[in-house]
Each structure stands twice: as C-alpha cells, then as structure tokens.
Amino acid sequence: MMTRKKRRMWILLLCALGLGSATALTLTAFQDNLVFFRSPSDIMAERPGPDRAFRLGGLVEAGSVEREPAVSGQRPTVRFRVTDGAHAIAVTYQGVLPDLFREGQGVVTMGRLGVDGTFRASEVLARHDETYMPPEVADALKRSGHWNPAEGAAPPPATWNTMDPARPAAAGRTGS
Amino acid sequence: MDARPLSPPAGPTPSGAPRNDPPATAGGARSLHRFANPGRFLRLTDALMPWLWAAAILVTGIGAAWALFLSPADWQQGETVRIMHVHVPMAWLAMGGYTGLGILSIMSLIWRHPLADLTARELSPVGAAVTALCLATGSLWGKPMWGTWWVWDARLTSVLVLFFLWLGHAALVRAFDDMERGARAGAILALVGLVNVPIVKFSVDWWNTLHQPASVTRIDAPGMHVDLLYPLLVNALGFSLLFGAVVLARTRSAVMERRVRALQTARARRAEAA
Numbered sequence: 001m002m003t004r005k006k007r008r009m010w011i012l013l014l015c016a017l018g019l020g021s022a023t024a025l026t027l028t029a030f031q032d033n034l035v036f037f038r039s040p041s042d043i044m045a046e047r048p049g050p051d052r053a054f055r056l057g058g059l060v061e062a063g064s065v066e067r068e069p070a071v072s073g074q075r076p077t078v079r080f081r082v083t084d085g086a087h088a089i090a091v092t093y094q095g096v097l098p099d100l101f102r103e104g105q106g107v108v109t110m111g112r113l114g115v116d117g118t119f120r121a122s123e124v125l126a127r128h129d130e131t132y133m134p135p136e137v138a139d140a141l142k143r144s145g146h147w148n149p150a151e152g153a154a155p156p157p158a159t160w161n162t163m164d165p166a167r168p169a170a171a172g173r174t175g176s
Numbered sequence: 177m178d179a180r181p182l183s184p185p186a187g188p189t190p191s192g193a194p195r196n197d198p199p200a201t202a203g204g205a206r207s208l209h210r211f212a213n214p215g216r217f218l219r220l221t222d223a224l225m226p227w228l229w230a231a232a233i234l235v236t237g238i239g240a241a242w243a244l245f246l247s248p249a250d251w252q253q254g255e256t257v258r259i260m261h262v263h264v265p266m267a268w269l270a271m272g273g274y275t276g277l278g279i280l281s282i283m284s285l286i287w288r289h290p291l292a293d294l295t296a297r298e299l300s301p302v303g304a305a306v307t308a309l310c311l312a313t314g315s316l317w318g319k320p321m322w323g324t325w326w327v328w329d330a331r332l333t334s335v336l337v338l339f340f341l342w343l344g345h346a347a348l349v350r351a352f353d354d355m356e357r358g359a360r361a362g363a364i365l366a367l368v369g370l371v372n373v374p375i376v377k378f379s380v381d382w383w384n385t386l387h388q389p390a391s392v393t394r395i396d397a398p399g400m401h402v403d404l405l406y407p408l409l410v411n412a413l414g415f416s417l418l419f420g421a422v423v424l425a426r427t428r429s430a431v432m433e434r435r436v437r438a439l440q441t442a443r444a445r446r447a448e449a450a
Contacts, residue, residue, distance in 0.1 A: 133251050134248035
C-alpha cells in the first residue's frame with residue numbers, strides 16, 4: 001500500500017521535473033519573441049529595416065511633445081520622443097491618443113522606422129506603471145518638489161503610500 | 177464506480193474496487209482519509225456554511241461600498257481605477273484557485289482521495305467564471321486607459337491560457353462515463369497546466385508587456401496608496417469568501433447527489449434480488 005503511493009508520488013515528481021525543465025527551456029529559447037515591445041536601446045543596437053513593423057516602447061520624453069494644429073477633416077498629428085534613459089527615438093503619429101498619454105508616461109507604439117530615423121507610428125497605447133495614489137497625494141508630491149511626473153516614475157512608494165491625503169503637506173514634509 | 181466510499185455502508189458496492197477503500201494504515205494517510213469521509217465533510221460544512229455565506233456577503237458588501245463611495249480616485253486614471261476592486265481579486269482567485277486545483281489533483285493521483293476528485297470537479301466551472309470576469313473587467317479597463325481592449329502580450333495571453341485550462345478541466349472530467357477515469361484525466365491536465373501559474377505571475381517581470389508589473393506584492397512596499405490598497409484587500413477577502421462558499425456549496429450538493437444515486441442503486445438491487 002505504502003509502496004504504491006510512494007511510487008505514484010515519485011512518478012508525479014519526475015513528471016513535474018521533466019515538464020518544468022521543458023517549459024523553462026522553451027521559454028528561454030523563445031525569450032526574444034515573447035517581448036511585446038523593444039526599447040530605443042534595442043533599436044539602436046540592432047536597427048530594423050524600414051519595411052519591418054515592430055513595437056517601440058519607453059517613456060515619452062519630457063518637453064518633447066509637439067502637437068501640430070489640426071487641419072480640418074484630418075486627424076491631428078503629434079510628434080514626441082520615446083526614451084529609455086539611454087537613448088531616444090523621434091516618433092510621429094496621426095490619430096487619437098489615449099487619455100493617459102502625457103510627458104513621462106510609458107507608451108507602446110506600433111509602426112515602422114523610417115530611413116531618416118523617425119518612427120512612424122500607426123498606433124499609440126499608454127503603458128500605465130504600477131503606482132496608484134489619490135490626486136491629493138500626487139499634488140503634494142509635485143508641490144514639494146519630490147516628483148515631476150514628466151520626468152518619470154514616482155519616488156519610492158514607502159515615502160508616500162501612507163501619506164494622509166487630508167493633510168498632505170505636513171505628511172509630505174515628514175515623509176521626506 | 178459512482179458509489180465508491182461515498183456510498184452508505186449498506187449493500188455490496190458495485191464493481192468492487194478494493195484499492196479505493198481507505199483502510200487507512202499509515203499515519204499520514206489516516207489523517208487525510210479522516211477528511212475524505214463524506215459524512216464528516218457534510219457535518220462539518222453544514223455548521224460552517226451559514227457563517228461562511230454571512231461573512232462573504234458582509235465583507236463583499238463593505239468592500240463594494242468602500243470601493244465605490246469611500247475610496248479616492250486615482251491621480252491619473254480617475255474614477256476608472258475602481259474597476260481594480262473587481263479585476264484584481266478575480267485575477268488572484270483565478271491563480272490561487274488553480275493552485276488549489278493542482279493540490280486537489282495531487283491528492284487525487286497519489287492518495288486516490290474521492291472528496292478531492294469531487295471538489296476539483298465542482299471547482300473548475302467557478303474557476304473558469306472568475307477567470308472570465310478577470311479578462312472581461314481587464315478588457316473594460318484597458319480600453320479607456322491603454323487605448324485597446326486586448327493585446328497579445330505575455331500577461332494577457334497567459335491568463336487566456338489559464339481560462340482555457342479551467343474550461344478544459346471542467347469539460348474533461350465530465351467527458352467520461354466512468355467518473356473515476358474522468359477525475360484521473362482531469363487531474364493530469366490540471367497538473368500539466370500548473371506550469372502556467374508562475375508564467376502568469378512572473379510574465380510582467382520576465383518579459384516586457386503592456387500590462388504593468390505587480391503593485392501590491394512588490395519587494396519594497398506596495399506601489400499603491402493605503403486609501404486604495406485597504407479597500408482592495410477587503411474586496412479580495414470578500415470575493416475569496418464568496419468563492420469558497422460557492423465551491424463548498426457545489427461540493428456539498430455533489431456529495432448528496434452521489435448519496436441519493438447510491439441509495440437508488442441499492443434499492444433497485446434489492447428489488448431485483450427479491
């Protein structure tokens with residue numbers, strides 16, 4: 001009775017080991033194909049041809065957004081730069097941007113890289129980061145100079161995630 | 177095989193399966209089979225069910241009021257952030273429930289635990305439902321925030337695979353006339369699918385995805401203000417209680433159904449013999 005149960009346990013363990021390593025190997029082999037987007041540094045290292053569509057992701061560089069005046073009957077054109085801190089790539093896009101689009105926000109754009117080095121996007125998606133906070137807390141962090149959302153990610157959450165939104169200024173000072 | 181240890185002791189068991197009768201020799205097996213006794217399971221859960229339902233309704237009620245009226249909006253997502261209070265608990269339940277299905281399947285394959293088979297059978301449709309809710313609420317949230325209903329990134333795709341695994345398990349265990357064979361096949365499928373759970377969890381760290389990384393289970397501190405985090409945790413507890421209550425209620429009625437069927441079989445057999 002015991003031996004039979006033990007044997008079943010061992011068979012199960014061996015199967016788990018085999019399946020686990022097979023999955024790990026497969027995922028490692030497909031590593032490059034599983035990325036949803038490529039960063040500007042990836043593009044600089046290995047420039048795709050002008051006829052290849054791919055996704056470029058990163059943060060919208062602070063101060064880089066230029067909106068062209070909309071021509072009637074046409075969708076508005078916007079120019080901005082996508083950066084990962086090390087490199088930046090210029091992007092043009094004609095169409096409606098998601099609500100979350102702003103300087104410092106993560107974006108994932110689909111399109112092709114022109115010969116002039118400008119990325120012509122056919123789609124722009126906003127990529128939200130993992131921070132959530134009430135507007136009062138965000139305002140307090142901005143006012144106290146701890147965070148400029150256009151420059152990038154929020155400060156470490158331990159400094160603000162228990163801040164009192166009713167008295168944000170006082171909490172902000174002690175939290176710094 | 178329907179009337180395995182779940183049948184009342186009356187009458188000879190059909191298609192005798194001696195290896196399934198739990199004489200409970202070793203210590204570990206004895207303690208496990210104590211809970212495999214369906215009579216004890218029914219008695220224990222009979223006392224538990226009203227409290228579980230009451231707690232589930234109370235906590236989800238508090239969670240809903242907190243999430244809808246008392247918690248603040250997000251500084252950039254605005255009111256849309258309230259979808260999180262359904263989406264995130266459903267995602268946790270989809271993964272946690274599937275891990276539970278894996279544990280039940282191990283119990284089923286190694287110890288031939290009949291109550292584990294029944295619970296797994298009753299668990300998977302509920303698991304499929306919460307995973308579908310996770311996908312639906314995520315889609316409704318993705319459109320206004322990201323600008324798209326769906327993308328094929330590693331997180332979204334692996335959760336879709338999780339949904340198909342739940343559906344596949346629910347269908348497979350019901351596809352056999354012999355319930356025990358169905359349970360065996362379902363347990364193997366569930367265990368093979370278990371490799372997908374860490375893939376769902378770590379997809380956002382291993383590969384770049386449109387979906388953001390985890391907020392609550394970060395190494396340093398939750399990337400979420402407590403005014404949003406606490407109602408989320410209350411909702412997670414409430415939905416977990418509700419999930420547990422639904423699964424237990426389904427398992428209880430499955431045990432009782434099985435008893436009725438066993439009694440009917442025994443009566444028919446007696447009538448035949450007479």
